[in-house]
Amino acid sequence: xxxxxxAAVEFAQENKGRFVEELKELLRIPxxxxxxxRAGDVRRAAEFVAAELKRIGMENVRLIETSTAKHPSxxxxxxxxxxxxxxxxxxxxxPTVLCYGHYDVQxxxxxxxxxxxxxxxxxRDGNLxxxxxxxxxGQMWMHVKGLESLMVAGGxxxxxxxxxxxxxxxEVGGEGIASYVRTHGxxxxxxxxxxxxxxxxxxxxxxxxxxxxxxxxxxxxARGARTDLHSGMYGGAAPNPxxxxxxxxxxxxxxxxxxxxxxxxxxxxxxTDAELKAWKALPFDEEHYRESEVGSISxxxxxxxxVLERTWARPTLDVHGMxxxxxxxxxxxxxxxKAVAKVSMRLVPDMTPAESFAKYKAYxxxxxxxxxxxxxxxxxxxxxxxxxxxxxFVKAATEAMREVFGKxxxxxxxxxxxxxxxxxxxxxxxxxxxxxxxxxxxxLHAPNEKFHLANFHRGIESIVRFLSGxxx
Amino acid sequence: xxxxxxAAVEFAQENKGRFVEELKELLRIPxxxxxxxRAGDVRRAAEFVAAELKRIGMENVRLIETSTAKHPSxxxxxxxxxxxxxxxxxxxxxPTVLCYGHYDVQxxxxxxxxxxxxxxxxxRDGNLxxxxxxxxxGQMWMHVKGLESLMVAGGxxxxxxxxxxxxxxxEVGGEGIASYVRTHGxxxxxxxxxxxxxxxxxxxxxxxxxxxxxxxxxxxxARGARTDLHSGMYGGAAPNPxxxxxxxxxxxxxxxxxxxxxxxxxxxxxxTDAELKAWKALPFDEEHYRESEVGSISxxxxxxxxVLERTWARPTLDVHGMxxxxxxxxxxxxxxxKAVAKVSMRLVPDMTPAESFAKYKAYxxxxxxxxxxxxxxxxxxxxxxxxxxxxxFVKAATEAMREVFGKxxxxxxxxxxxxxxxxxxxxxxxxxxxxxxxxxxxxLHAPNEKFHLANFHRGIESIVRFLSGxxx
Numbered sequence: 001x002x003x004x005x006x007a008a009v010e011f012a013q014e015n016k017g018r019f020v021e022e023l024k025e026l027l028r029i030p031x032x033x034x035x036x037x038r039a040g041d042v043r044r045a046a047e048f049v050a051a052e053l054k055r056i057g058m059e060n061v062r063l064i065e066t067s068t069a070k071h072p073s074x075x076x077x078x079x080x081x082x083x084x085x086x087x088x089x090x091x092x093x094x095p096t097v098l099c100y101g102h103y104d105v106q107x108x109x110x111x112x113x114x115x116x117x118x119x120x121x122x123x124r125d126g127n128l129x130x131x132x133x134x135x136x137x138g139q140m141w142m143h144v145k146g147l148e149s150l151m152v153a154g155g156x157x158x159x160x161x162x163x164x165x166x167x168x169x170x171e172v173g174g175e176g177i178a179s180y181v182r183t184h185g186x187x188x189x190x191x192x193x194x195x196x197x198x199x200x201x202x203x204x205x206x207x208x209x210x211x212x213x214x215x216x217x218x219x220x221x222a223r224g225a226r227t228d229l230h231s232g233m234y235g236g237a238a239p240n241p242x243x244x245x246x247x248x249x250x251x252x253x254x255x256x257x258x259x260x261x262x263x264x265x266x267x268x269x270x271x272t273d274a275e276l277k278a279w280k281a282l283p284f285d286e287e288h289y290r291e292s293e294v295g296s297i298s299x300x301x302x303x304x305x306x307v308l309e310r311t312w313a314r315p316t317l318d319v320h321g322m323x324x325x326x327x328x329x330x331x332x333x334x335x336x337x338k339a340v341a342k343v344s345m346r347l348v349p350d351m352t353p354a355e356s357f358a359k360y361k362a363y364x365x366x367x368x369x370x371x372x373x374x375x376x377x378x379x380x381x382x383x384x385x386x387x388x389x390x391x392x393f394v395k396a397a398t399e400a401m402r403e404v405f406g407k408x409x410x411x412x413x414x415x416x417x418x419x420x421x422x423x424x425x426x427x428x429x430x431x432x433x434x435x436x437x438x439x440x441x442x443x444l445h446a447p448n449e450k451f452h453l454a455n456f457h458r459g460i461e462s463i464v465r466f467l468s469g470x471x472x
Numbered sequence: 473x474x475x476x477x478x479a480a481v482e483f484a485q486e487n488k489g490r491f492v493e494e495l496k497e498l499l500r501i502p503x504x505x506x507x508x509x510r511a512g513d514v515r516r517a518a519e520f521v522a523a524e525l526k527r528i529g530m531e532n533v534r535l536i537e538t539s540t541a542k543h544p545s546x547x548x549x550x551x552x553x554x555x556x557x558x559x560x561x562x563x564x565x566x567p568t569v570l571c572y573g574h575y576d577v578q579x580x581x582x583x584x585x586x587x588x589x590x591x592x593x594x595x596r597d598g599n600l601x602x603x604x605x606x607x608x609x610g611q612m613w614m615h616v617k618g619l620e621s622l623m624v625a626g627g628x629x630x631x632x633x634x635x636x637x638x639x640x641x642x643e644v645g646g647e648g649i650a651s652y653v654r655t656h657g658x659x660x661x662x663x664x665x666x667x668x669x670x671x672x673x674x675x676x677x678x679x680x681x682x683x684x685x686x687x688x689x690x691x692x693x694a695r696g697a698r699t700d701l702h703s704g705m706y707g708g709a710a711p712n713p714x715x716x717x718x719x720x721x722x723x724x725x726x727x728x729x730x731x732x733x734x735x736x737x738x739x740x741x742x743x744t745d746a747e748l749k750a751w752k753a754l755p756f757d758e759e760h761y762r763e764s765e766v767g768s769i770s771x772x773x774x775x776x777x778x779v780l781e782r783t784w785a786r787p788t789l790d791v792h793g794m795x796x797x798x799x800x801x802x803x804x805x806x807x808x809x810k811a812v813a814k815v816s817m818r819l820v821p822d823m824t825p826a827e828s829f830a831k832y833k834a835y836x837x838x839x840x841x842x843x844x845x846x847x848x849x850x851x852x853x854x855x856x857x858x859x860x861x862x863x864x865f866v867k868a869a870t871e872a873m874r875e876v877f878g879k880x881x882x883x884x885x886x887x888x889x890x891x892x893x894x895x896x897x898x899x900x901x902x903x904x905x906x907x908x909x910x911x912x913x914x915x916l917h918a919p920n921e922k923f924h925l926a927n928f929h930r931g932i933e934s935i936v937r938f939l940s941g942x943x944x
Contacts (some may be wrong), residue, residue, distance in 0.1 A: 034802035073587025107804055113699070213704060216885060217803040226767025227585070228918040231790040232685060234728065235818050236773045236782035238766045240790035242813075243721060250722035253715060257708065294710050295698025300843045301708045310708035318703040320806050321712035321797030324812060330506040330644055330889050331689040331851045332579055333816055333888075334792050334917055341714075342798060344805055346707050369727060371772045379803045416704025418804075446700035447805055 007153035008464045011121040016302040021142045029128040033075055033104035033172045040248030042075045042168050045103045048165050052261035053080040056148040057156055066176025074176040075168030083161045094471050096161035101140025102170035105132035106445045113447035127450040134438040134451040159471030163190055172381025174419045181423045191394040193424045197337030198436030201412050202283055206401035210436035211454035214384035215349035216357045221375040231333040239371030241339035248367045252317055257301040261316050261363045267350045270315045279308045312413035316346045353381035382419030387432055397433045400465035404458050479625035480936045483634025494592040495613045499602040504793045505576035505644045514547045514640050517575040521638050525552040528620040529628055532765035532881055546648040547640030555633045565800030566943050568633035570662035573612025576643035577604035578917045585919035598925055605923040606910040607656045611668035631943030633661055645852025646891045653895045664865040665896045670908030673884050674755055678873035681906035683885030686819035688829045693847040695810040703805040711843030713811035720839045724789055729773040731789050733835045739822045743785045784885035788818045825853035854891030859904055872937035876930050
């Protein structure tokens with residue numbers, strides 16, 4: 001076995017340049033799942049991934065359509081498997097690993113802040129810059145290239161059984177895959193899921209993510225007058241939807257960042273003392289984080305809690321945009337008929353999206369300003385999760401990363417959400433190993449997203465070693 | 473003289489169809505002064521107006537450039553005059569009337585709410601629909617057509633001396649004309665200014681506007697993090713500019729609509745008891761106004777004051793748009809680095825833009841939320857004014873409109889701002905007659921702007937009679 005691992009690692013090493021060029025080709029496809037006009041590009045990315053899975057020797061490769069009457073804009077899933085692993089020495093079947101990733105990306109706006117165009121992948125200083133470089137095309141491509149390396153080294157065989165599922169709606173809530181997991185769960189049956197859509201805690205520090213916040217993403221629409229009105233003639237009589245939304249938003253959080261929705265914190269589970277102690281030991285300097293990562297004059301959030309606690313283990317609320325009215329250059333004196341606030345909340349165990357949304361909606365409605373009609377909509381949601389660290393797969397992952405990085409792995413949580421991880425845990429009872437190779441300054445969801453190429457290659461080697469390790 | 477008035481009115485009557493077709497041609501030019509990309513169209517509109525003034529026999533017709541180093545995007549003024557009126561019977565020179573209008577228009581967004589395209593003028597039910605139909609191309613064209621009718625009836629002579637000034641920056645603050653008035657005031661020397669950029673109080677009710685609110689149009693820019701951040705990873709630590717702006721805006725007005733800026737009401741002059749009494753006598757039903765004009769579930773504004781008092785004689789504050797962040801369809805979980813609120817305030821006598829802005833800016837800055845840097849910018853401003861009703865020109869206007877409408881003229885104020893009227897009063901000491909023919913439901917600055925064509929024609933006749941009346 002060791003020989004095969006070495007051969008696979010060598011193959012990956014020798015093909016580094018090609019792997020990166022292939023990734024660039026994938027990154028050139030603007031598969032922005034949130035933009036209906038990009039549906040064709042999203043599908044093109046799915047076909048690109050499927051073709052490569054087929055080429056490297058995976059079987060049953062196919063696109064699974066997710067559009068339904070209720071979800072007409074669904075993007076396809078890419079499925080593949082290879083289920084012929086030899087029995088173990090003790091005669092038992094080898095485990096099955098479910099490799100998950102997503103081929104869709106966030107919108108690239110604001111475009112003028114990119115140093116090189118978001119869909120023209122560009123190498124600078126050992127990094128590959130492009131929308132989706134690390135989230136998640138680059139990390140998903142590590143899986144594909146790890147499997148290719150093992151296939152070649154194994155003469156067409158893998159050390160474990162593998163299923164691959166790659167979705168195209170992660171950035172829009174993952175409704176298609178969630179529905180597939182609920183209705184066709186047996187097709188994804190596995191002993192462990194491998195997800196590479198998280199980041200390392202710091203450069204050179206191998207990291208496993210064992211907890212994720214959930215979320216509810218909402219819109220509040222405020223409607224006042226029937227049509228847009230002139231603020232000269234109607235100012236003083238017509239309700240103003242932006243003022244109304246501002247009044248509502250100002251009451252959602254206090255000035256320290258504590259959320260004011262009644263009962264919102266009821267089910268918040270505190271991290272264990274051991275976890276809190278481990279977090280304190282991590283190499284993290286709040287002032288350096290403020291200066292180099294956030295770049296604001298000061299940080300915000302609940303007083304008395306560390307940044308890691310606030311971003312990993314506390315619910316938070318953010319406003320992402322307020323469409324409506326006049327947003328061009330100069331002055332237009334309009335009182336818009338309506339305006340919208342895009343508001344999301346991050347959730348932690350044991351909060352649930354349904355209960356959290358119900359409390360939020362009732363509270364927002366209770367704040368309705370005079371003259372205004374409010375509509376509160378849930379756009380999508382995901383469960384918060386915590387993964388047990390006490391199992392053989394987590395140990396295999398730890399071991400694989402120690403071999404590649406020469407260091408002990410740290411356990412962290414993530415502030416973001418990967419809704420499908422919650423579904424794997426809840427629907428499939430599949431434990432998940434979240435082995436990610438992004439860096440904290442990779443600009444996910446922001447201009448100038450990048451992937452540190454050394455981590456792309458170490459990711460491939462870690463995956464080769466992890467799959468070999470799980471295969472015994 | 474009466475014969476000439478009759479002849480001019482008859483000429484206007486006979487040429488109704490042509491006058492409307494010419495106006496349509498002007499309305500097809502998208503002279504949106506706020507949009508730098510439309511600068512060519514704005515100039516084309518100026519040239520169109522200048523050509524017609526020349527054709528009808530006005531003299532010294534020319535475009536006056538307003539661009540300067542400080543104001544590089546200035547749009548041209550159109551100037552014309554005819555200063556050869558015969559002496560009056562008593563040997564004194566006839567008065568000079570300064571006809572003012574503007575050929576620029578508001579942006580047309582949101583485009584999908586227009587029933588016919590904003591720059592394809594369309595007649596429906598006796599109305600002409602187009603951006604600028606009534607504000608102010610249609611009303612400015614009444615001046616041109618009134619002058620044409622008098623010229624023809626007078627055999628190439630007018631009953632008074634006339635200067636015409638038409639600007640192209642009214643919708644962006646009128647910096648060009650304001651500067652011209654300050655530096656070349658003698659070129660616009662006149663005994664009275666005639667402005668048709670207001671509305672009638674109700675259909676069939678001849679109206680003179682004798683007061684206008686002023687305004688300050690501002691932007692508040694809130695900056696938090698250095699770059700856009702992912703709300704999963706940074707929510708709970710990074711400042712959110714939209715939340716910050718909401719907190720600020722929520723403190724600018726209380727929930728009744730009273731402005732909370734310290735000292736903001738210090739110089740507010742109450743209308744006289746006579747004025748308040750006259751306003752009460754106007755045909756105005758607040759419930760009908762709410763239902764048919766505003767269309768909201770209730771009206772807003774300071775309690776205990778009538779709608780007319782609130783919109784004519786009280787300062788107000790509105791938010792017009794909040795650019796920044798993610799405003800597309802669906803969900804993007806970004807904490808934007810910055811966001812802007814477009815906030816304007818209407819001012820009443822004796823408030824001044826400079827003092828009001830200073831108080832506003834100091835107050836907004838005092839509200840700066842944690843982690844945020846605020847920048848408060850003044851985009852443009854205009855003085856509030858009240859015109860004395862006790863002069864011969866107002867009487868001539870009243871008389872002209874009574875002849876056309878067969879009814880007594882009412883005196884009202886306007887809630888909107890026409891900055892140049894303040895400049896005429898302050899810089900040129902020229903009293904202004906604001907004789908407008910718009911209707912309250914003409915959708916100024918909103919989709920489906922229109923001009924009731926009967927009022928276009930009555931406006932032309934009123935102007936013919938007014939200019940003849942002023943000429944004795």
